[in-house]
Amino acid sequence: LNILAKVLKEKKVNELINVFIKVQKSGNKKAKIIFENYLAIPRGEIYDINTGEFLGFAMKKFDMSRLKPISYFFDNNINQNDKFDKSFKGRYKIAKNLIETVEVLHSFGIIVGDLNDKNVFVTEKNHIGILDCDSFGIVNKFPVDAIMSDIMPPEAINGSVRDLTQKSDIYILAIIIYRLFMRGSPFNFITKGDMSLQEKKLKGL
Numbered sequence: 001l002n003i004l005a006k007v008l009k010e011k012k013v014n015e016l017i018n019v020f021i022k023v024q025k026s027g028n029k030k031a032k033i034i035f036e037n038y039l040a041i042p043r044g045e046i047y048d049i050n051t052g053e054f055l056g057f058a059m060k061k062f063d064m065s066r067l068k069p070i071s072y073f074f075d076n077n078i079n080q081n082d083k084f085d086k087s088f089k090g091r092y093k094i095a096k097n098l099i100e101t102v103e104v105l106h107s108f109g110i111i112v113g114d115l116n117d118k119n120v121f122v123t124e125k126n127h128i129g130i131l132d133c134d135s136f137g138i139v140n141k142f143p144v145d146a147i148m149s150d151i152m153p154p155e156a157i158n159g160s161v162r163d164l165t166q167k168s169d170i171y172i173l174a175i176i177i178y179r180l181f182m183r184g185s186p187f188n189f190i191t192k193g194d195m196s197l198q199e200k201k202l203k204g205l
Contacts, residue, residue, distance in 0.1 A: 002063075005046055007056040008134060012142040016042040016134065017057065019108050031104045036060075038101065038123075041133035062121070062129055070094070070128075071117035074179045083124045091180045093126040098176065101128045102169055111137035112169045113144030113161070115176060116151055137164060150185070151175050 020043045023035045035041060042057035068084050073094060078086050085093075098120070105112055114135050121129040137144035143162035153171040155163045178186045 002061045003058050004040075004061040005056060005058055006042075006134070007046075009054060009056065010134075012138065013042050013057050013134060014045070015138050015141055016136060017045060019110065019138070023108060028104070028107075030100070031108065034101055034104050038127055038129045039133050040129075040131045041136070057134070059133070062131070064121075067121040067123060067129055069117050070098075070120040070122055070176065070180075073122065074117075075183055084122065085126065088181075090126060094122055094128070095177045095180055097126055097128045099173060101130070102173060105136075106166050106169070109139045109141075111139060111144050111164055111166050112172075113137055113164050114147045114151075115169070115172050116148035118148075120176070139166065147172075 020035055020041055023031045026032070037060070040059045040062065042059055044058040046055045046057055047053060048055055072084065073086055073091055076086075084090070102112055102115075112130075114132065115130075119131045121131070123129065132146075135145040144164045145161070147156060147161050147164065151172045152161075153164070153168045155165075155168060175186060
């Protein structure tokens with residue numbers, strides 16, 4: 001079975017499962033494909049067979065040997081025997097599929113948040129897979145749980161990760177897409193003394 005179990009006792013898990021069920025009942029074919037095949041999102045509750053106690057959730061198990069982290073496409077190193085397409089056209093497809101995936105998640109009230117290169121993976125056909133989906137936030141219900149500092153938007157720097165919104169996801173997407181095509185961080189070219197990455201973001205540099 002391509003299913004994993006994760007022990008996590010949080011109310012948000014039940015809400016994420018409800019989102020998964022809502023997608024399955026919807027007429028949105030693209031959303032069904034993304035949620036079923038490319039997200040490690042909670043899709044069913046797990047209970048202790050003896051006590052009935054809620055333990056955690058079931059999620060999709062990815063075959064990691066057939067995936068590459070999105071950071072793999074941030075450089076120019078090309079292996080002629082590679083099944084993954086690092087050409088401009090290939091990276092364009094990756095960016096397009098990533099945007100569409102986030103767009104679908106937003107349409108079902110999800111705040112993605114932690115789109116770091118350890119959570120976002122690419123298939124041989126340039127589809128996007130996302131891990132650690134239990135860190136997702138839900139609009140007006142639950143905040144995002146985590147985010148890596150290199151993609152953290154200004155509102156989280158000034159406040160906390162709980163301040164992230166769907167608009168924050170757009171900022172994070174822009175950083176990832178920049179790295180896909182420009183092969184580096186959008187903040188690497190600002191030299192203002194010893195200014196930190198977070199200071200550059202807050203100043204809009």
